Amino acid sequence: MRATVMYAAGDVRIENVPDARLIEPTDAVVTVTHACICGSDLWPYKTMEHSDRGRVMGHEAIGVVESVGTDVRTIKAGDLVVMPFAYSDGTCVFCRAGLQTSCIHGGFFGNEEVAGAQAEAVRIPQADGTLFALPVGRDDALAASLLTLSDVMGTGHHAAVAAKVGPGKTVAVVGDGAVGLCGVIAARRLGAERIIMLGRHADRIALAGEFGATDVVSERGEEAIERVRELTGGFGVHSVLECVGLEQSMLTALNIARPGGAVGRVGVPQNETLPAAQPTFYGNITIAGGPAPVRAYIEELLPDVLEGRIEPGRVFDRVTNLDGVPDGYRAMNERESLKVMVKP
Ligand SMILES: [Zn+2]
Numbered sequence: 001m002r003a004t005v006m007y008a009a010g011d012v013r014i015e016n017v018p019d020a021r022l023i024e025p026t027d028a029v030v031t032v033t034h035a036c037i038c039g040s041d042l043w044p045y046k047t048m049e050h051s052d053r054g055r056v057m058g059h060e061a062i063g064v065v066e067s068v069g070t071d072v073r074t075i076k077a078g079d080l081v082v083m084p085f086a087y088s089d090g091t092c093v094f095c096r097a098g099l100q101t102s103c104i105h106g107g108f109f110g111n112e113e114v115a116g117a118q119a120e121a122v123r124i125p126q127a128d129g130t131l132f133a134l135p136v137g138r139d140d141a142l143a144a145s146l147l148t149l150s151d152v153m154g155t156g157h158h159a160a161v162a163a164k165v166g167p168g169k170t171v172a173v174v175g176d177g178a179v180g181l182c183g184v185i186a187a188r189r190l191g192a193e194r195i196i197m198l199g200r201h202a203d204r205i206a207l208a209g210e211f212g213a214t215d216v217v218s219e220r221g222e223e224a225i226e227r228v229r230e231l232t233g234g235f236g237v238h239s240v241l242e243c244v245g246l247e248q249s250m251l252t253a254l255n256i257a258r259p260g261g262a263v264g265r266v267g268v269p270q271n272e273t274l275p276a277a278q279p280t281f282y283g284n285i286t287i288a289g290g291p292a293p294v295r296a297y298i299e300e301l302l303p304d305v306l307e308g309r310i311e312p313g314r315v316f317d318r319v320t321n322l323d324g325v326p327d328g329y330r331a332m333n334e335r336e337s338l339k340v341m342v343k344p
Pocket residue numbers: 088089090091092093094095096100102103104105106
């Protein structure tokens with residue numbers, strides 16, 4: 001089968017690899033109908049050391065189950081499924097607590113050990129716990145939004161939950177990538193009164209406005225912090241969604257939370273340490289978040305997608321087949337594209 005293999009920073013190739021197949025009796029094999037390139041795929045695209053074996057990339061997909069192992073009970077061939085970016089057994093102490101990204105039998109897709117979904121097919125470990133069977137047939141109009149339930153919509157929602165967004169709250173979203181934009185959707189969905197988008201790309205800001213952002217701050221660093229304070233009577237916001245992961249964005253996020261506020265971080269941290277230890281201490285700021293247990297959120301978010309109340313699929317601004325994936329990485333890395341959908 002054909003798949004996207006990354007060998008080193010900037011080196012993404014479409015190659016023939018061995019077919020995805022059942023290995024464990026708890027596995028399923030899914031034919032990928034829609035996958036995509038993630039902002040987090042750009043970290044290895046910028047920094048990966050050379051690997052002879054390469055990494056089959058991709059951790060977001062919807063598709064059709066082709067086959068299941070002998071121990072799979074709830075998922076069956078023919079099901080249309082969402083694949084969360086992490087696999088999980090669905091039964092361990094952390095899965096039952098709704099924290100599937102800490103599953104004791106779990107892990108992540110798209111690394112050297114577990115192949116990813118920017119491919120014609122993908123092997124799904126722990127199929128019963130991992131996959132979510134959709135109650136709809138294949139429908140291209142809904143596919144884009146359903147695909148975001150694999151990662152970016154669930155991750156934006158997780159940022160909002162971790163940041164304690166609720167009715168009447170003032171929220172800031174740091175990062176105008178697909179996750180930040182989905183964070184705007186999530187904040188509005190959870191009842192935020194005011195949503196301040198920190199970003200500087202005109203098309204992304206426009207989309208944020210359509211998703212529910214009420215204010216835009218295009219400054220950076222100290223100036224951004226001052227501007228948010230100005231907009232909030234000098235206090236800062238109740239909830240901050242940190243959707244980038246760089247030191248500068250985290251520093252901004254921590255400094256715009258008001259006393260007693262919360263920062264929900266979902267950008268993978270690119271630094272070992274958190275900045276602003278003292279201001280967040282004296283402000284009693286909650287710092288929460290991590291890899292989103294998107295599997296836990298699909299059930300809650302799905303009705304809003306199916307009934308059109310939210311349209312997170314609008315974050316896709318480009319569609320390609322597998323041959324166009326290397327150029328898709330380039331385009332996202334150069335910020336020419338917000339998020340690329342892949343129809344293998
Ligand atoms: Zn588990």
